[in-house]
Amino acid sequence: MRSKNELWIGYAVAVICLLVGVFCYSILPAKPPESPLRVMFSGMGGNVLFHHQTHIADYGLACKDCHHSVIGSPTDTPDSCESCHLKESVYTPALGKNGVFDHPAHSEDYGLNCSDCHHTYAEGDSGEPEACGTCHNPESEDGSMLGRVDAFHKQCIECHEASGVTPGGSDCAECHKPRPRKDAFHDQCMNCHEDSGAGPGRADCTTCHGY
Numbered sequence: 001m002r003s004k005n006e007l008w009i010g011y012a013v014a015v016i017c018l019l020v021g022v023f024c025y026s027i028l029p030a031k032p033p034e035s036p037l038r039v040m041f042s043g044m045g046g047n048v049l050f051h052h053q054t055h056i057a058d059y060g061l062a063c064k065d066c067h068h069s070v071i072g073s074p075t076d077t078p079d080s081c082e083s084c085h086l087k088e089s090v091y092t093p094a095l096g097k098n099g100v101f102d103h104p105a106h107s108e109d110y111g112l113n114c115s116d117c118h119h120t121y122a123e124g125d126s127g128e129p130e131a132c133g134t135c136h137n138p139e140s141e142d143g144s145m146l147g148r149v150d151a152f153h154k155q156c157i158e159c160h161e162a163s164g165v166t167p168g169g170s171d172c173a174e175c176h177k178p179r180p181r182k183d184a185f186h187d188q189c190m191n192c193h194e195d196s197g198a199g200p201g202r203a204d205c206t207t208c209h210g211y
Helices: 002-025 050-057 103-109 148-163 181-196
Strands: 038-041 048-051
Touching: 048 050
Parallel strands: none
Antiparallel strands: 038 048
8 A cells, every 4th residue: 555655646746747847848938049040931822941040151141131120239139020020011111202201391390401411402403402312322332422221321310319309220110111021021032132143033932932
């Protein structure tokens, strides 16, 4: 009888230890890896397995190339793509006819002149000021002329932060209203693949959507 009781006690202790172990494993956060690994994205066209290390080590990408709002140290955990690019997002460009930039607000409320942004245009000149891209090319390598993206960010962000208005350097989505999730993935990935001549292109759907 005693040996049977000891056996049941042993079983009970083993079950309790198992339950405690499962409970602790489920509630304690897992230690994140020091380097990002693989991520599986699910979609209607099939799952996509994304290899972080391939893009970092082989292609030389930095975190901010995809996680646009990363401005802290390399150890900061970037937000996921879906935190900005929602399935139902409606894209609005930062500039242009239907863009977020509000000309009347900047001229009437903030007191800016045309020449503050359009540097070659003087008040009273006939015609319309030239577009920013006329001088600031997308891939400008001229040391005396900033590329278009750098020019926009330097001009807008520095002016906002100097004036104490928002958005600032970390409020990307306030100017760049995010694309829907599907469009963001396709534009970001396919444009980068085709520009660099690496990875699958737009016609190679099953190379990515094959998991």
